[in-house]
Amino acid sequence: MQKTDLxxxxxxxxxLKVVAVEPVHGYAIAQRLDQVSRGVVQVxxxxxxxxxxxxxxxxxxxxxxxxTESGREAKFYSLTRKGRKQFEADSANWARLIQAVGxxxxxxxxGTR
Amino acid sequence: MQKTDLxxxxxxxxxLKVVAVEPVHGYAIAQRLDQVSRGVVQVxxxxxxxxxxxxxxxxxxxxxxxxTESGREAKFYSLTRKGRKQFEADSANWARLIQAVGxxxxxxxxGTR
DNA sequence: GTCAATATATAGAAGAGCGAGGTATAGGCT
DNA sequence: AGCCTATACCTCGCTCTTCTATATATTGAC
Numbered sequence: 001m002q003k004t005d006l007x008x009x010x011x012x013x014x015x016l017k018v019v020a021v022e023p024v025h026g027y028a029i030a031q032r033l034d035q036v037s038r039g040v041v042q043v044x045x046x047x048x049x050x051x052x053x054x055x056x057x058x059x060x061x062x063x064x065x066x067x068t069e070s071g072r073e074a075k076f077y078s079l080t081r082k083g084r085k086q087f088e089a090d091s092a093n094w095a096r097l098i099q100a101v102g103x104x105x106x107x108x109x110x111g112t113r
Numbered sequence: 114m115q116k117t118d119l120x121x122x123x124x125x126x127x128x129l130k131v132v133a134v135e136p137v138h139g140y141a142i143a144q145r146l147d148q149v150s151r152g153v154v155q156v157x158x159x160x161x162x163x164x165x166x167x168x169x170x171x172x173x174x175x176x177x178x179x180x181t182e183s184g185r186e187a188k189f190y191s192l193t194r195k196g197r198k199q200f201e202a203d204s205a206n207w208a209r210l211i212q213a214v215g216x217x218x219x220x221x222x223x224g225t226r
Numbered sequence: 227g228t229c230a231a232t233a234t235a236t237a238g239a240a241g242a243g244c245g246a247g248g249t250a251t252a253g254g255c256t
Numbered sequence: 257a258g259c260c261t262a263t264a265c266c267t268c269g270c271t272c273t274t275c276t277a278t279a280t281a282t283t284g285a286c
Contacts, residue, residue: 005122005206005210006210006214006243007120007121007122007123007210008120008121008122008241008242008243008272008273008274009118009120009121009241009242010120010214011242011243012242013214013218014214014217014218017217017218017220018217018220020222021220021221021222025264025265026264026265027263027264027265028264033217036216036217036220037213037214037216037217038213038216040209040210040212040213041213041214041217043243044243044244044245045244045264045265045266046243046244046245046246046247046266046267046268047242047243047244049265049266049267050242050243050244050266050267051242051243053266054241054242068263068264070252070253070263071251071252072251072252072263072264073251073264073265074263074264074265075264075265091218093118094214094218096153097118097119097120097153098211099153100150100151100153100154101119101123101126101127101150101154101207103149103150103151104127104130104131104146104149104150104154105126105127105130105204105207107130107131107134107149108134109133109134119274121241121242121243121272121273121274122272122273124273124274125273138233138234139233139234140232140233140234141233157274157275157276158233158234158235159235159236159237159274159275159276159277159278160273160274160275162234162235162236163235163236163273163274164273164274166235167272167273181232181233183232183283183284184282184283185232185233185281185282185283186233186234186282187232187233187234188233188234
């Protein structure tokens, strides 16, 4: 069905993280996610660009057209102050949730095997 | 908004886990998730019951009406063999994904602070 | 007799993600 | 010149999950 099957809502967090490292354009974001996750996170363009527009509309990112190293025009996204705050909140929330899921998955399974 | 905002798609995994421990009815599933996660995972009924029907339709759960300890009728769900397989697959996939997200969130942030 | 907790259910809306298309440029090859 | 690949952007329409709100019925306590 899908490529990565990343839990819905997680993509925004990952995008914010990549942009937090340094301003990048959309195409490069997808490449970095792929590389750093060792091929696990592969974001199709039909998910990526709507997500970027969403984050921009929410005031978490700003975009500027600049030249890439290879001489092409591309939209470079940067984090706003609001974006950084949101990232920190989302990041903490993510940690809290996966810890909770860990608790549940770690439940004793009373003879399941 | 005190609700959980669990990443979409995760609910099925958690339900399968709770049911894997022992057959339980829907209402009890929500209570267990709440208790074991220490209040972090609070599933509203409008999410829970559709999810249960979905899992039943997919052949991962079976339901039987039985009496609870308190003497009421309730639908007790059990894992099918297919359900157990699916749980194991989903569980492994979850581990793979949070590891990938961990890699990304752990990226060097070149002077973010 | 009424209130809270238990227990199930559905309808409607919101929102995310994806597949499939489309545009355009740069560089290499033949 | 013509073609292909990689880069870089975009949007429409569909599916799926989840939430809000609402509805029903039973039990035990006050």
